[in-house]
Structures are given as C-alpha cells and as structure tokens.
Amino acid sequence: MPVDKSTRAASIDRMGDVMREFMARAVLFQDAVARFGGINSTDMQAVGLLMSQGPATPGELAERTGLTAGGAITAVIDRLERAGYVTRERDVADRRRVIVTAVPETVMAKVGPIYGRVGARWAEYLETLTDEQIEFANELLARAAELNREETEALRRA
Template sequence: MASSERAELIAELSHQARVSTVWTVLLHNAIASRSGINVTDMQCINLLQLRGPMTPGQLADAMFLTTGGAITAVIDRLERAGMVRRRRDDQDRRRVIVEALQDGPITELGRRFLPVAEMYEKAMADYTDEELRVLIRYLTRNNTEISPGVIERVKGLD
C-alpha cells in the first residue's frame, strides 16, 4: 500500500472516530436528559459501574471535577435520585466510598440503552470474526493506552 493511501486511510479513520465521538456524546446527552440527570452525573455512574466503588476524590479526579463542592454536588444528586449510595470504607472507617446501586432508578437508566445495544448487535452481524478481532484490538488499545495517555498529557498542560 502506498504511503499516501495509508495516510488517507488514517485520516479517514481519525475523521470517523471524531464523528463517532460526537454521536456518542449526543446520545449520552439525550439519554441523560430523558432520565432526569445531566450527562456528567451519568458518566459518574458509568465510571462507578465500570471501575467499581470509588472514593469521592477518585471519582472527582477521573471526571476532572474539583474535590469538595463539584463532586459532592454530583454525588448528592445521584444519591437523591436513588442511583448511588455512600458508605464507610470497611478498612478505614474515616473514608467514604461511593457505589452505583444495582436496582431502582439505575435499572431504568440501563433500559434506555437497550435500543443502542440492539442496533449495535445488528450492525456487528455484517462483520467477520477476523474484522471483529481487529475492531476489538483497536478499541482495547484506544481504551487502555491511547485515551488514558492523552488524558494524562491534557492534565499536564495546566
């Protein structure tokens, strides 16, 4: 493959990734709005579900929020909405742990993503197993190396 064709492919992949990001953000905004929460609160829930329980400080750091006021307001809203709970750390009773609840309003939030999952499954039916492996390899590398590395660089710009 000529280097100019490769450059065009990489540019197109970059463009499509950017378009995909916009659609993902818009989707998350729509679902959060329909659920009566804001997108930042929804992403906090998402992080708690993906990473497990966290301290407010860990959650604030992951979300680029200030400890104290901003993260406290998020946790307060999510607790009032019945989506998270605060509890004392079993190892250090002075620490507070925030965890996503498994049922109640959070279940309804999850149901709002069912059409996305259905459409995604239909779209994946067109790909061969090898193509799916390539997509998984790309997304895994992006999620474990590239995006975290970029975030660390952005943090360092302050």
C-alpha cells in the same frame, strides 16, 4: 499487492474524519441518555465509572472523573444520591471513609432500556462481521480509548 500511497493517505485522512464524527456522536448520545435519565452528562459518566470500576471513595471518584477542584465531586455525589443513582455509606473497615456505590437497579430502570436497545442493534451488526473483523475492531477501539485516556491525563496535568 501494495496499497497506493495516495489511497493510503486518503484512507488515513478519512479515519480521522470518522473518529471525530464517532467521538462527537458518542458524547452527544451520552448527553441525551443522561438528560433522559434526569441527570447531566458529567454525573452520568461518574455513574458509569462506578458501574464499570466498582465503588469508590469521593477522592477516588474525583480522580476517575478528573473533578478535583474544590467540592465539585461532592456536588456530583449529592445530585446522584438525590436522583437515586448512588448510595453513600461509611466504610465498615474505616468509619472515617465514605464509599460511594452505584445503584444498578436505578441505572437499569432509568437508562437500561436505552443501552439495551443500542446493544441489541450493535449485536445484530456484529453478527455480520467475521471473527477477524471483530478482533480488529476490538483492538482499534481499545487503543482509541487508551489514547483518549492518556491525552485526558496530559490535559489535566497541563
């Protein structure tokens, strides 16, 4: 049976509201986690990118985070190194390059329990869903992340 157009429009409007709420809550959650871990949100995101995408040169990390102005990335790396979240080492293949690497033990000690608790709560909820619902949710969130990445890049170019 086809969905009534007014019901569909209302559902689409609600999706916009839900996504705005989700994104706001995600940003606020990440900020709270960062503060709990003794760093700021930007620095926490830099650590997260190093954890998920691997070690990087300062220039590569600047590109990943969008912190390309002046010495902004150097200040981030300095703060993270002081807090024990990252190490800076010379590249063994090219001594002129510096490689920044996340310290997983520090990340896990300082904020791991928070993410573990949230992960456990999500796992509990996901157990109530069908395989098809989980696949749809994965697709929806992956597409939302891709759209956010694309729009972030467009804003940086503007």
